[in-house]
Amino acid sequence: MVAAQEKPQGTVKVRYVEEKDREDWVRLWRKFIATYANPHLSGNVEKANFDRFLDPSVKLWSAVAVFTHDSDGSEQVIGFTDFLSHPSTWQVDDKMYLNDLFVDDDFRVGGVGRKLIEFVYAEADKMGTPHVYWNTDHFNHRAQLLYTKMAYVTDKRIYRRHGF
Numbered sequence: 678m679v680a681a682q683e684k685p686q687g688t689v690k691v692r693y694v695e696e697k698d699r700e701d702w703v704r705l706w707r708k709f710i711a712t713y714a715n716p717h718l719s720g721n722v723e724k725a726n727f728d729r730f731l732d733p734s735v736k737l738w739s740a741v742a743v744f745t746h747d748s749d750g751s752e753q754v755i756g757f758t759d760f761l762s763h764p765s766t767w768q769v770d771d772k773m774y775l776n777d778l779f780v781d782d783d784f785r786v787g788g789v790g791r792k793l794i795e796f797v798y799a800e801a802d803k804m805g806t807p808h809v810y811w812n813t814d815h816f817n818h819r820a821q822l823l824y825t826k827m828a829y830v831t832d833k834r835i836y837r838r839h840g841f
Contacts, residue, residue: 694740742792756793758775762806
């Protein structure tokens with residue numbers, strides 16, 4: 678019988694991404710893309726994304742979940758969420774789209790995804806855009822267990838011409 682690997686002990690804080698997080702964000706982004714989309718996206722996409730996160734004139738942000746190990750105080754970026762604000766023809770206030778959410782495998786089912794969503798909710802409230810929405814694959818059951826606790830599911834379908 679194989680013993681279950683013990684999860685590291687520590688605390689998680691969520692904050693806006695900083696330049697120093699670029700390497701960690703790219704590492705997690707590549708895992709995310711390999712799982713949910715297209716592992717062959719060009720490096721130009723990840724560079725453009727990260728540059729936009731740091732540009733205050735662009736309404737596209739990223740936040741990272743940082744795990745601080747109890748054993749030695751070291752920090753590790755273990756997840757991220759990317760989100761954007763946009764106008765809507767159905768209301769005066771902008772809406773917030775939670776575009777990406779990813780937690781490293783070793784830290785899943787420990788509340789990190791919830792903390793990332795709560796961060797987006799709090800930032801959306803501060804910006805006066807409390808309408809937050811996102812989508813997920815129909816087969817992503819583990820994530821849906823969390824999402825149905827934090828939001829309601831709609832009957833909408835997504836149609837696309839090209840791309841993701």
